[in-house]
Amino acid sequence: MKKRIAWPMMAFFLIICSGCGYRLAGGGFIHDDVTRVSVAIFENKSTESRAGISFTNELIREITAKTDTIVVADGNATRKISGTVQSITFSTLSRSSSEEVTERQVNAKISVVLTGAGGKILWSVKNFSANESYEVFSSTVDEDANKREAVDLIAERVAERLVSQMTNDF
Numbered sequence: 001m002k003k004r005i006a007w008p009m010m011a012f013f014l015i016i017c018s019g020c021g022y023r024l025a026g027g028g029f030i031h032d033d034v035t036r037v038s039v040a041i042f043e044n045k046s047t048e049s050r051a052g053i054s055f056t057n058e059l060i061r062e063i064t065a066k067t068d069t070i071v072v073a074d075g076n077a078t079r080k081i082s083g084t085v086q087s088i089t090f091s092t093l094s095r096s097s098s099e100e101v102t103e104r105q106v107n108a109k110i111s112v113v114l115t116g117a118g119g120k121i122l123w124s125v126k127n128f129s130a131n132e133s134y135e136v137f138s139s140t141v142d143e144d145a146n147k148r149e150a151v152d153l154i155a156e157r158v159a160e161r162l163v164s165q166m167t168n169d170f
Helices: 002-018 051-066 140-168
Strands: 036-039 080-095 101-115 121-135
Touching: 036 051, 051 080, 051 101, 051 140, 101 140, 121 140
Parallel strands: 036 080
Antiparallel strands: 080 101, 101 121
């Protein structure tokens, strides 16, 4: 008896859901009809050695995960994304004493350009910024790990916001 009820219910559910117009957020191409794009490793003007690679990798991951645009090698696309990590700065957020810092903030500024055939600028943003805080420990190893994690979180957040702006054509 349960099988007889389950199949009609399942069929009804599929028919209703297929006609309701519901779809998941995301998808589509970045900036109009950009179906294929190459992403160059971001130039790094900051003192953080891995910053350019972190921001590049996160942007590629976000484009691949959230859009229908295919990321290809440099010679296989007429549209290119290039970027620059302008700066990564650190400031003190809190102290436990006048000499001991317990929390710092990382602030990153980047610029990104999407170009088309002939180098025509299709979309760009300058001095795009984000920040993240991290705990400071007495161990330099732990502090460096927390600092790297904060920079990676910024790269992830920036990539999400950039792809959102490119797809929504802000």
